[in-house]
Amino acid sequence: MRSFSSALSFPLLLRRRLLATAAHFHKPASKMANVSDNSLRESLAEKISTIQTQGNVVRQLKASGAAKPEIETAVQALNALKLERSSIEAQIQAASGDSSASRDAFRQAVVNTLERRLFYIPSFKIYRGVAGLYDYGPPGCAVKSNVLAFWRQHFVLEENMLEVDCPCVTPEVVLKASGHVDKFTDLMVKDEKTGTCYRADHLLKDYCKEKLEKDLSMTAEKAADLKHVLAMLDDLTAEQLGAKIKEYGITAPDTKNPLSDPYPFNLMFQTSIGPSGISPGYMRPETAQGIFVNFKDLYYYNGNKLPFAAAQIGQAFRNEVIAPRQGLLRVREFTLAEIEHFVDPQDKSHPKFSEVANLEFLMFPRELQMSGQSARKLQIGEAVFKGIVNNETLGYFIGRVYLFLTELGIDKQRLRFRQHLANEMAHYAADCWDAEIESSYGWIECVGIADRSAYDLRAHSDKSGVSLVAQEKYSEPREVEKLNVAPVKKELGLAFKGNQKIVVEALEALDEKEAMEMKAALELKGEVEFLVCNLGKTVTIKKSMVSISKEKKKEHQRVFTPSVIEPSFGIGRIIYCLYEHSFYTRPSKTSDEQLNVFRFPPRVAPIKCTVFPLVQNEQYENVAKLISKSLTVAGVSHKIDITGTSIGKRYARTDELGVPFAITVDKTTSVTIRDRDSKNQVRVDVEKVASVVKEVTDGLKTWADILNEYEIHTSESADD
Amino acid sequence: MRSFSSALSFPLLLRRRLLATAAHFHKPASKMANVSDNSLRESLAEKISTIQTQGNVVRQLKASGAAKPEIETAVQALNALKLERSSIEAQIQAASGDSSASRDAFRQAVVNTLERRLFYIPSFKIYRGVAGLYDYGPPGCAVKSNVLAFWRQHFVLEENMLEVDCPCVTPEVVLKASGHVDKFTDLMVKDEKTGTCYRADHLLKDYCKEKLEKDLSMTAEKAADLKHVLAMLDDLTAEQLGAKIKEYGITAPDTKNPLSDPYPFNLMFQTSIGPSGISPGYMRPETAQGIFVNFKDLYYYNGNKLPFAAAQIGQAFRNEVIAPRQGLLRVREFTLAEIEHFVDPQDKSHPKFSEVANLEFLMFPRELQMSGQSARKLQIGEAVFKGIVNNETLGYFIGRVYLFLTELGIDKQRLRFRQHLANEMAHYAADCWDAEIESSYGWIECVGIADRSAYDLRAHSDKSGVSLVAQEKYSEPREVEKLNVAPVKKELGLAFKGNQKIVVEALEALDEKEAMEMKAALELKGEVEFLVCNLGKTVTIKKSMVSISKEKKKEHQRVFTPSVIEPSFGIGRIIYCLYEHSFYTRPSKTSDEQLNVFRFPPRVAPIKCTVFPLVQNEQYENVAKLISKSLTVAGVSHKIDITGTSIGKRYARTDELGVPFAITVDKTTSVTIRDRDSKNQVRVDVEKVASVVKEVTDGLKTWADILNEYEIHTSESADD
Known part of the structure; x- marks a missing residue:
């Protein structure tokens, strides 16, 4: 969720990226490559390649310290090219004839249902609310808690990650080190x-x-x-x-x-820690920093071994300017789930990579974006092998994120992994991919998976003075050659007087190549001209003034700052996209209404089943209460509905909450279980019903298994 | 966790109460009533009763608007009495010979283990930390997440509560209504x-x-x-x-x-919402307000029916002044789990009360405290029946809290429910009990269970102008008599001119009794003297000036503000006390060290089992990895330890994390499972081991069941 850049403040970048993708690629990739717009696409590809070239020109000018007007002209040319690209994209968009009105109508239907059934409530509504703050009402809260439980199972438990839980209140020094105080x-x-x-x-x-x-x-x-x-x-x-x-x-x-x-x-919410008013603090804008500052302890906890991952789930805060109609995607407080996987920069292989290597899904590498093509199905194993994805560990997490999202119920066809373009990435990042999910707002960045190299640990190490490093102990000591530059201060003092110290420093700062060249020159000619930048001039160094040699040393270990690979999940955005992907309507039998359904997988569903007596009668109600009790004991969340409403209406109510199973009490010895999506029913004994529902909601059995095992119940379907 | 009072700012009250109980009652109740200090206890009882009497005197003086010096004298007398009480208490304390040094040593041992094994980490440690902020490290985070999962199962699922999740950032108006802006x-x-x-x-x-x-x-x-x-x-x-x-x-x-x-x-962390700087906000000091402001929607969600409960788990923030050595009990950010159970004030019965009525545990009613006695075992059913506990719903939650805490592993003998004294309670509260847990710091308030009547909903109703009420629909319309006071404005205008409006208002404000008395007097004498406070004088009202009557009306429903019963859990404090109650040491066999053990129940344990190959060898390691994989699939958190350390040392390491079961791979077909506390071992087939561990950690079987079912393994115990 966080993007650093050498040149840009990160939130701007994130936002710009989001808007850009929403505007450029708001339709399923499969629809984009139709024949009618081939020529447009060709010019787009051409344009993008020119932009790339011009981008390199600008970077070179900047790097070489060219004059300001020269850089400015180059930047203007670059931006003009970008504008032309936007125009071509708009034409492609228009040509494809997708209707933004129907997207808006769909979104409205989803959001209305979500608000009416209290998945969301605008926070502090009775006080007219606060822009960008939302409550999770009962079903929303249950969905969130199910998503987080699955996240823990899928990532923390599976990888034996070290989960931590740090405060939201953060002292200024930490966010100064991370760059947020100055650049956010x-x-x-x-x-x-x-x-x-x-x-x-x-x-x-x-x-x-x-x-x-x-x-x-x-x-x-x-x-x-x-x-x-x-x-x-x-x-x-x-x-x-x-x-x-x-x-x-x-x-x-x-x-x-x-x-x-x-x-x-x-953009951070500022506050003050303690009563004196002299300790500024902020509400954390992300959870990652809490992990970085604990690296030393966590590394120790892990037996001083790499790789290991730490994880954190928690609230993050950004005091955004909220424009209307950004809805649930731009909020001021949200839940992040972040992983920091620490790894030796010289070995980014992953022992379990083979478990995901054969997964195939939509990927959108830099090259496809640059050439105006659309995302394409790739095997993650192949992508890593070909170097499209920088390393195995990054590839492993991309695969695991894919599994996580699709098992939650995200549509595979509307999920893609988009690689950051070179100019989107921070200078220190090795590679970065976003899991983007298509919604009515366009493609939404929901998970960022970045190889951030050693940046964060170094930043905190520098600021705190505490070394945040790992050691690799060699099985046997290794012999290494170390450069030794020893200035002869007496000679230098005689030659340079007051400038002696500056010359000494310049000599000591020589790197290996420079030093060995000087050594060779001194041996050849006895003296050498040497540019001392801090003096702004060249001085003559004689052989007697410095001794340069290489020494052999035995080293027992290698000390290094680990790289970190960071998958960062915007839980609220994932949930919102899940709502859109799960929503559909079906016609009512008894009216011309459309009935709303969320096709949540049982794992995600806020309530796993409902219990209805078919008609209002004490016997059936008692059976319903008995079943309810056994469901509670089994830990299955459920709802009992003993109102006299028609069974069809009661089904419709629970479909709208995405409840996957409905138990109808129509006898005292056995009852029916109805599956939400197929509307199939089976008949099950009262004593067994709780365990059947538990098996299928826990994922131990599928509904197909249940259909095989139990008597199928065919009634004139009571469904509306 | 929150205490309102008519006279005092609430955090002060909470803190004072906490310190007071810690000082007065820091020993187990069972130890307190020894014979040696009977005479001291008698004088204490006497003193407390005098204090009660003098307290009443002060209240009466204040209520009757007595002169300031008079009140002051009475207050001074009261406080002198309190001081004498403290002195007697100190004597009792000294006499009982409990050693505060040994308590400190015990606490030090627990806290050292907790910090060394990263249950806790002082937050931002590499920057020298921030007082009152702690991270949960990996095992602490797992314990917390287990405690919260059990809380959800025990309360939310069991009672079908409506769980919500509201932001921490809260606009000022909400906390103005709740009283926090002015009084906290x-x-x-x-x-x-x-x-x-x-x-x-x-x-x-x-x-x-x-x-x-x-x-x-x-x-x-x-x-x-x-x-x-x-x-x-x-x-x-x-x-x-x-x-x-x-x-x-x-x-x-x-x-x-x-x-x-x-x-x-x-004490609230203040911030500013949005970029303009004109919308002050605070980090919520409790989660309850998020529920109250949503009452209307939640009531609707519940089918407009009472009673129902809403719940919320989340962070709360208090910008405390942190004194040294308050450790983990006074923090600036903490997790609360709060329940607001809304109920008809005319019917506080609870349908499931019978399920807890027979529970018997330490209770400390007001009367016992006043008479200097100690807490005593009472049946909660009896306590409600006798009116010691105000109502069934309050009693039901006390019982449920007792079950929750003891099932977590809190020692029954060191848990008591203490009723608030009359002067501790807010004026609107009907009754209030704290679950107090004894720790090395004394008796710690960990859960507050209060009947807060209609206070909170009324406060938000008044401030927001949105009516937060419930309706009881009558099955048949009821005939009610309604008072009708109709001032005759013409006559009143003639008589009182400019004061007419004030007199009209005073007449309309008459209550039923006053109005009927006036009616009787007017009918008897034709006129009556009437004190109009806003005029500061008495006026004469004639029969022609007002018509007073009772009218019969049909009412179809009763509209009322629900009462709320609030169990509020300080999760961090509960966990800290749990650590103290779970900690013990046992001597090492091979050294003169004491080994630390946490006897967490499997439900709470951060890691459910460890997997060790008995010796380092590839075959055993592969079996260990296989078992690890099957445990992951079963969702059982575990740790694999393939270091070459002695098995005894490895057991000691996992005992210190409170891991209940250790699997040792000493064959390739079957392995042993060791129980942490008894150190008994059984032999189980490799394929079965994951499901055995799962059954016993899920609570489906006990260790005793396992001992019965499987071959007991007797080796020369490898334990250290």
């Missing part, structure tokens, strides 16, 4: 009269887009300017953004009041 | 130079105590003054506290710098 910001502007805040880039973008769409009398020059701004948006500084807002006379959208200059706003 | 405060003083903060009452208390103990040359007068201050401590205002601190010249304990005046400090 958005540029904001404020309505100067009301104080209402807006994202500066959003206002500018909205202005440009609206102008371009609606102001048809605009000069070509003006239009080009606006397009240029749109293309440059992500690269504008606070000053540049402010200047544009002034130039265009953009005002606060709600009041038309003037706006403040843009200023950075940190 | 401590009085603080600040070191004027360094800014370090202290609890004002703590500094004053420490000063007085130290003076009294160490300054033996003190005049009797001075000593009496200090004792008086100690007795008055809880009742001092900010001004009085400040004056005393000045008078005694108390300075900052660490620096001896001067101190600021006392000021109230709110």
Whole structure:
């Protein structure tokens, strides 16, 4: 869920990436590659490749320290190319004729059902709520708790991970080290009269887009300017953004009041620890830091052995600017489940990789994205073998995430693993893949799986002064050659006087190659010219001034900072996508209504079964209560419904909660069990019914097994 | 976990109560009533009864609006009595000869083991930590997650509770309504130079105590003054506290710098929601408010029927001043599990009460506390029948909490239910009991079970303007008499001119009794004298000015605010006490060390079993791996230890983590299972071992069953 970048503040990046994918790839990959738009796709591929080339030009210019105007021109060219790409993409989109109206209608149906049945409740509703905060109502809370239980089983138990549970309140120093205090910001502007805040880039973008769409009398020059701004948006500084807002006379959208200059706003909820007010703290924006700061203890707990993984489930907080209609996908408090798998950077193999190697699913490697193609089915084993995925451990987790999501009920066809493009990744990251799930909002990043190398441990090591490293003990001591550069201070002092210290430091800082070259030159010529940067000039070093040699040493162990591979799960987003993928409607028999159903797998379903007496009568009610008791003892969550409503209506009510099984009491000795999706029924003895339901909800048996084992009950289906 | 009071800010109350019980009753009740201190106990009983009487005097004086000096004198007398009680208690304590040193040593042994094995880790340790914040390391996190899973099974599933999950970030208005913004405060003083903060009452208390103990040359007068201050401590205002601190010249304990005046400090972590900085928010200090604000939706979800219970598990935050050595019991962030059981105030019976009625355990009713006796075994059925416990629902939850705690592994002998004294309870509460667990810190309040009447729903109803009520539909409409007071405005206007409105309001505010008396008087005499408070005088009301009658009306339903019964669990405190109750040591066979053991029940144990090859050899290792795999499939958390350490040492390691079962691979076809506490072993086939362990850790079988079923393995015990 976190993305660092050398150049960009991470939340911006994350958000931009999300919006970009939603806009570009909002349809199933299978639909995208139709024949009609082949020529468009070809030009898209061409454009993307040009962008890649131009991107490299910009990077080289920056790296070589080129002049500012030169870089700027190159960046402008790059951004113009990106704009052209967007336009081609929009054409492809339009050509494919997918209806955004039907997507909206579908989403509305799902969200209405979710809110009506209290899967979600806008938090503090009686006080008119708070944007971006939601409660999980009873069925939502049960789904969440089932998803987390399965996560623990699938990851923590399976891999023997070390699960920890750290506080949300975090002192500033920790988030200073991680980079969040300085970089976790958005540029904001404020309505100067009301104080209402807006994202500066959003206002500018909205202005440009609206102008371009609606102001048809605009000069070509003006239009080009606006397009240029749109293309440059992500690269504008606070000053540049402010200047544009002034130039265009953009005002606060709600009041038309003037706006403040843009200023950075940190997205963390700030607070103060202790009563003195002098210890600033924040509510953690992610759970990962709690693991990193404990690395030393956890490594010890694991017997000082690598690899091992630690995991944490918990709340994270981001004080986002919430725009309307982002719904359940952009929230200010959410549950993360994060894994930090620590591994020797020289050996990223995984002992259990073979268990996932044959899995085949939609992958979207960098190359396919760059060439304008769509995601494609790949075997994860092949992807690792071919180097598409950087290493086995990363590949192993991609495979495990695939299994986790699909076993939860995510549609395989609407799940893809998208690799980050080179410019999306932080400079230190080795590779990064997002599990993206397609929803009515487009493709949503739900799990990030990144090889973050040694970045995080090094950052905390530097800040805290506590060394966070691992050792590999050699079975036998190894002989290694170590460079030894010994400046002869007396000679250097005579030659350089007050500058002696600077020259000594420069000599000591020589790397192996430089030192050995100097040694060779000194032996050949007796002296050598040597550039001392800190003096800003070249000095002459004589043979007598320094002794350079290689020494053999015995080493008993190798000390290194482990790499970390981080799968990070946005639990709320996964659950929301699961709701969309599980939802369908079927016609009612007795009315022209459409009935809503969630086809949750039993593992996920908030309630595993309902118990209904067929008619209101004391005998049947007593049987229902008896069954309810036996279900409680078996630990099966259920609901008993003894209202006099028709059996069809009662089925409809429970289908809408995604309850997989319904027990109807129509005799006192045996009862029927109905499967939600097939509507098939079997007849089972009263004493057996709890254990049958338990077996099938625990996944020990399938419904097909049950159909084989028990008498199939055929009534004129009571279903509505 | 929350205590409201009409007079006191709640956290103060909670804390004071905690300290008081820790000091007064730190030994098992069974030990307390020994013969040697009978006479002391008699004088204690006498003193407590006098305190009760004097307490009533104070309350009556306050209620009758007596003069300030008069009240003050009575309060002083009361506090002097309390001080005498403390002294008697101290004598009883000393007489009983319990050694606080041995308690400290025991605690140190437990805490050392807990920290060494990473049950706990001081949070952000590499940055020197933050007082009052702890991480749960791997075994602690597993214990917590097991305790919460059992809580869900025992409460949520068993009672079909509606579990919700609300955010921690809470807008100010919600906590304004609940009273936390105004009352959740401590009085603080600040070191004027360094800014370090202290609890004002703590500094004053420490000063007085130290003076009294160490300054033996003190005049009797001075000593009496200090004792008086100690007795008055809880009742001092900010001004009085400040004056005393000045008078005694108390300075900052660490620096001896001067101190600021006392000021109230709110214990909530404050933050700001959204970027504008104009929406203050807090991190919730408890989870209950999230349930109350959702009452309307939850009532609807439950089919508009009472009773029902909602539940929530989640983090709560209190920005406490942390004094050293409060360890794991006073923390700034903790997990609460709270239940709000909504019930008709006219019917607090509970359908399942009979299921707990025969349970017998230590109860400490108000009367026993007042008469200086100790807690005593009572049947909960009898306690409700006799009115010691206010109602069946409250009694039902007390019984269920007892079962929950003892099934977790809390020692029955060191668990008591203490009723709040009248002056500890909030004015609106009907009854309140704390489950207190005895630990090395004394008796610790771990669960509060309170009948809070309609207070919380009314508070949110008033503040939000949303009616939070329930309806009871009558099966047949009921005829009720309703009072109708109709002021005749014309006549009143003529008589009272500008005051007419005030008189009308006063007439409309008459209650039934007053109105009927007025009616009778008017009919008898034609006019009546009527005190209008808002006018500050009596006016004459004539018969023509008001018509008073009773009308018969048909009512179809009764509308009322439900009462709420709230069991609130401090999960961290329960777990800490569980650690102390589970810890024991046994001598090592091979050294003179004491080996540490946690006797966790399998349900709670962080890891259910370990798998050891008896000796390092590939065959055995493969069997161990096979068993590990089958345990994973069965969902049994386990650890595999293939180090070459002696089997005895490996047992000792796992005993210290409280692992109940150890599987030793000493053949390739069958293996032994060892029970941690008895050290008995059985021999089981390799294919069966996972299912055997699962049955016994799931509680389907006991270890005794296993001993009966399988071959007992007798070796020269390898145990250390």
